[in-house]
Amino acid sequence: MGRLHTENHLVARIGWLRAAVLGANDGIVSTASLIVGVASASTASSEILVAGIAGLVAGAMSMAAGEYVSVSSQSDTEQADLERERRELATSPESEHEELAQIYVARGVELGLARTVASQMMAHDALAAHAKDELGISEITSARPIQAALTSAATFATGAALPMLVTLLSPVTMIPISVSLASLVFLALLGAIGARAGGANIAKATARVTFWGAFAMALTAGIGALVGTAV
16 A cells, blocks of 8 residues: 555656656746747847746746646546535445446456455445545545646746846847747757656657747747738
8 A cells, every 4th residue: 555655656656757857848938938039030039028027927827828728627627527426425335335336347357356355445435435436536636726727826936047048148149049049948958858757769859849849939020020020
């Protein structure tokens, strides 16, 4: 049981790390693209910084709001499922016992032993047993809307702060190229971290994230240059 608990926590930590990397990736790509686009259209450092700050704040709030709504919907569904299980346990405990036993049988446990295990699990905490083995809901994996929203906002803002820092340290005329190059380096590092955490191919993940980051920045730089020329 202790080993299983440790493994569950490890899976949760890996999932959190991958989500954090994705949030930071979003922050880097969107903010760097915005800065590069504005810098390609304007040589005023104040305009570039205002655009970058606005992108950071708006992006973080958008990520937080979207994550809160999404995870709240998941939480509502989980609570509805748990309430249904409570009613079924109260009205037909024998049927629920057999249902739990059949779940263990499907996993390879002999029927008699499965019924014994089901009896012991339900005697300890019937709702928790059904939540975990029937619904896939546990304390570690349960939806937490506020935590998810804060994490998304924080990881996005952290990623967005990296191209902002480069913008502050670079001469105005060098902002497009310095922000682009630095952001690609940041994206490559985050891609490698995320791939390593998930056990994926590091080279493939790194190439993918840097390619799309470069594409996004090149596109906004082109649009910015066209708009700046037209204006």
